[in-house]
Amino acid sequence: MKNNNRSNLITSKLPDVGTSIFAEMSRLAADTNAINLSQGFPSFDPPEALLDRISYHLHNGDNQYAPMAGVPALRDAVARKTQRLYDRTANPESEITICSGATEGIFSAIQAIVRRGDEVIVFDPAYDSYEPSITLAGGITRHNALRVDDKGFDFAIDWQLLEDTINRNTRLIILNFPHNPTGAILQRRDLDQLATLVRNTDCYLLSDEVYEHIIFDGEVHQSLLSHDELWPRTMVISSFGKTFHATGWKVGYCIAPQELSAEFRKVHQFVTFTVNTPVQYGIANFLDSSPEFYARLPAFYEEKRDLFCRLLEGSRFSLQPARSTFFQVLDYADISDETDTELAIRWTRELGVASIPLSVFYDEPIAATRLRFCFAKDSAILEAAAKKLRAI
Numbered sequence: 001m002k003n004n005n006r007s008n009l010i011t012s013k014l015p016d017v018g019t020s021i022f023a024e025m026s027r028l029a030a031d032t033n034a035i036n037l038s039q040g041f042p043s044f045d046p047p048e049a050l051l052d053r054i055s056y057h058l059h060n061g062d063n064q065y066a067p068m069a070g071v072p073a074l075r076d077a078v079a080r081k082t083q084r085l086y087d088r089t090a091n092p093e094s095e096i097t098i099c100s101g102a103t104e105g106i107f108s109a110i111q112a113i114v115r116r117g118d119e120v121i122v123f124d125p126a127y128d129s130y131e132p133s134i135t136l137a138g139g140i141t142r143h144n145a146l147r148v149d150d151k152g153f154d155f156a157i158d159w160q161l162l163e164d165t166i167n168r169n170t171r172l173i174i175l176n177f178p179h180n181p182t183g184a185i186l187q188r189r190d191l192d193q194l195a196t197l198v199r200n201t202d203c204y205l206l207s208d209e210v211y212e213h214i215i216f217d218g219e220v221h222q223s224l225l226s227h228d229e230l231w232p233r234t235m236v237i238s239s240f241g242k243t244f245h246a247t248g249w250k251v252g253y254c255i256a257p258q259e260l261s262a263e264f265r266k267v268h269q270f271v272t273f274t275v276n277t278p279v280q281y282g283i284a285n286f287l288d289s290s291p292e293f294y295a296r297l298p299a300f301y302e303e304k305r306d307l308f309c310r311l312l313e314g315s316r317f318s319l320q321p322a323r324s325t326f327f328q329v330l331d332y333a334d335i336s337d338e339t340d341t342e343l344a345i346r347w348t349r350e351l352g353v354a355s356i357p358l359s360v361f362y363d364e365p366i367a368a369t370r371l372r373f374c375f376a377k378d379s380a381i382l383e384a385a386a387k388k389l390r391a392i
């Protein structure tokens with residue numbers, strides 16, 4: 001007899017993938033009325049002038065399909081920013097593509113480059129979208145754990161491990177600095193070291209730089225775009241969601257040399273085809289007219305980081321202030337020996353503060369006693385959360 005229950009026929013292409021921990025913790029926070037410092041989104045609005053620009057374009061006829069690669073005004077503005085900040089000339093016609101947030105950029109880049117059986121190296125703790133995208137492309141993910149110092153806070157690429165992992169089948173290395181969740185950053189010498197390691201290989205680099213403008217203590221973001229030797233094999237992804245306090249807009253971009261951008265666009269045009277038009281025009285106007293907005297982001301978020309860390313003085317957590325991003329890692333080794341996932345769930349329910357356990361960013365189970373807290377929040381929220389955390 002014919003089996004009409006089609007669900008029996010499905011062999012999942014992503015059998016290990018469930019709902020992301022970010023969505024789960026946010027849901028739990030909402031269900032339990034906890035302060036949500038888990039998922040990375042600001043509690044404040046985008047700048048008023050940017051909202052005005054978008055509203056203008058919404059009301060003035062910019063509501064139909066944008067060109068597949070993005071509206072020219074936005075690509076031009078991104079090209080100018082790239083030249084100014086990273087001294088890289090990227091042709092807006094052929095080397096810059098606007099995509100639907102960094103998530104689509106990462107997915108499209110991976111589909112464009114990775115073939116069945118190719119190996120892709122990611123650094124754990126790793127953002128959760130990389131591996132499923134690699135798996136869907138038929139690739140194999142090789143996990144390199146970042147090396148961590150004795151205190152458990154300072155994360156860095158283990159160059160020896162990377163050298164040992166690279167082989168003939170390595171097609172792509174994915175980097176994410178400034179790094180979510182640890183706040184690790186790259187120095188210039190790291191880019192040089194990377195160049196040495198890939199010099200005689202055919203592998204490409206995908207650099208997720210969504211936190212490019214959120215870096216502290218006078219450090220300067222070392223974009224892969226700024227390195228002449230790496231540029232020909234590099235695709236850089238960024239996102240306006242992090243830069244303009246607008247994670248809900250899902251507008252990002254990919255910058256890559258012409259041949260790589262051409263392949264990227266082949267995928268992008270069938271994943272989303274194009275990104276919403278009025279927001280692109282609004283961002284284009286604002287990027288050009290208000291470069292001081294993103295230039296001030298380091299000071300803006302550094303103040304929030306310092307406030308959150310100061311509010312935790314006298315608590316039983318140990319910490320090292322984040323060097324970048326809007327996440328602060330807290331170590332609870334002196335408080336509990338529960339696993340980080342158990343504790344993150346329990347504290348959401350019982351204490352009323354939601355966080356993300358660091359172990360979910362790893363392939364291999366790790367015995368970490370660390371939780372990630374998002375400090376992209378108004379002072380009152382940080383104060384209320386810190387009060388609860390200090391009381392433990």
Ligand SMILES: Cc1ncc(COP(=O)(O)O)c(C=O)c1O
Binds near residue numbers: 103208252
């Ligand atoms: C490291 C990293 N990459 C990519 C993304 C996704 O960015 P978008 O919201 O623009 O898709 C995020 C969002 O949290 C992130 O932290």
